[in-house]
Amino acid sequence: MASERIFMVEDDRNFGTVLKSYMEINGFTVTWVMDGKDAVKTFNAGEYDICILDVMLPHIDGFSIARDIRETDKSVPLIFLTAKTLKEDIMEGFKVGADDYITKPFDSEILILKIKAILNRHSELDKEMELREFNVGNVHFDADYRKLTFPDNSVIQLSPKESDLLRMLCIEKNRILPREKALKTIWGENNYFTTRSMDVYITKLRKYFKTVPGVAIINIHGSGYQLRIKEQ
Numbered sequence: 001m002a003s004e005r006i007f008m009v010e011d012d013r014n015f016g017t018v019l020k021s022y023m024e025i026n027g028f029t030v031t032w033v034m035d036g037k038d039a040v041k042t043f044n045a046g047e048y049d050i051c052i053l054d055v056m057l058p059h060i061d062g063f064s065i066a067r068d069i070r071e072t073d074k075s076v077p078l079i080f081l082t083a084k085t086l087k088e089d090i091m092e093g094f095k096v097g098a099d100d101y102i103t104k105p106f107d108s109e110i111l112i113l114k115i116k117a118i119l120n121r122h123s124e125l126d127k128e129m130e131l132r133e134f135n136v137g138n139v140h141f142d143a144d145y146r147k148l149t150f151p152d153n154s155v156i157q158l159s160p161k162e163s164d165l166l167r168m169l170c171i172e173k174n175r176i177l178p179r180e181k182a183l184k185t186i187w188g189e190n191n192y193f194t195t196r197s198m199d200v201y202i203t204k205l206r207k208y209f210k211t212v213p214g215v216a217i218i219n220i221h222g223s224g225y226q227l228r229i230k231e232q
């Protein structure tokens with residue numbers, strides 16, 4: 001089985017050498033870049049399972065590197081390393097899409113455990129994203145054909161966006177689907193107009209399931225939506 005590939009950007013030579021060796025001892029393949037200006041080019045030339053980015057770097061900071069990485073790879077996990085503990089910096093990291101934010105100094109064993117946990121979580125999400133058919137209460141949803149089939153064999157044909165949105169809700173069944181995630185995935189951007197558009201589609205989906213026992217699409221204020229399915 002191939003080892004997971006880590007892309008690391010860290011300008012401290014001594015710290016980077018120790019950290020790279022420790023991760024390799026734990027079975028990872030590590031590509032290490034010391035200068036921020038070389039980071040995105042190196043990342044785009046390879047394939048990686050997770051990125052570890054120092055925030056304070058020469059020429060370009062870790063947040064900027066992460067934004068550039070997100071232009072070509074929307075899903076690769078990101079961990080930021082920094083000596084700064086300011087709330088604003090931590091918030092900035094998560095806004096960019098960080099999976100975790102670790103302040104120096106830290107225990108390398110803890111970092112390894114965090115890396116493994118994040119990779120496992122993303123692996124499960126990848127498996128879920130392959131799902132194309134779902135049972136929503138007593139209704140069968142086929143995402144490829146964009147069809148809802150009810151117990152009486154009646155069928156509702158969904159629009160592409162209705163189908164994409166319902167599929168994301170099904171994948172996150174009984175969990176919160178973040179509003180921003182749905183907007184960026186389906187509409188490509190998060191603004192007032194796309195938000196209002198998504199609200200319209202949510203209303204439509206609610207109408208389709210209003211008579212289905214044990215099924216509800218809930219608005220989670222300030223967060224997103226949740227498809228709640230009560231097991232019969």
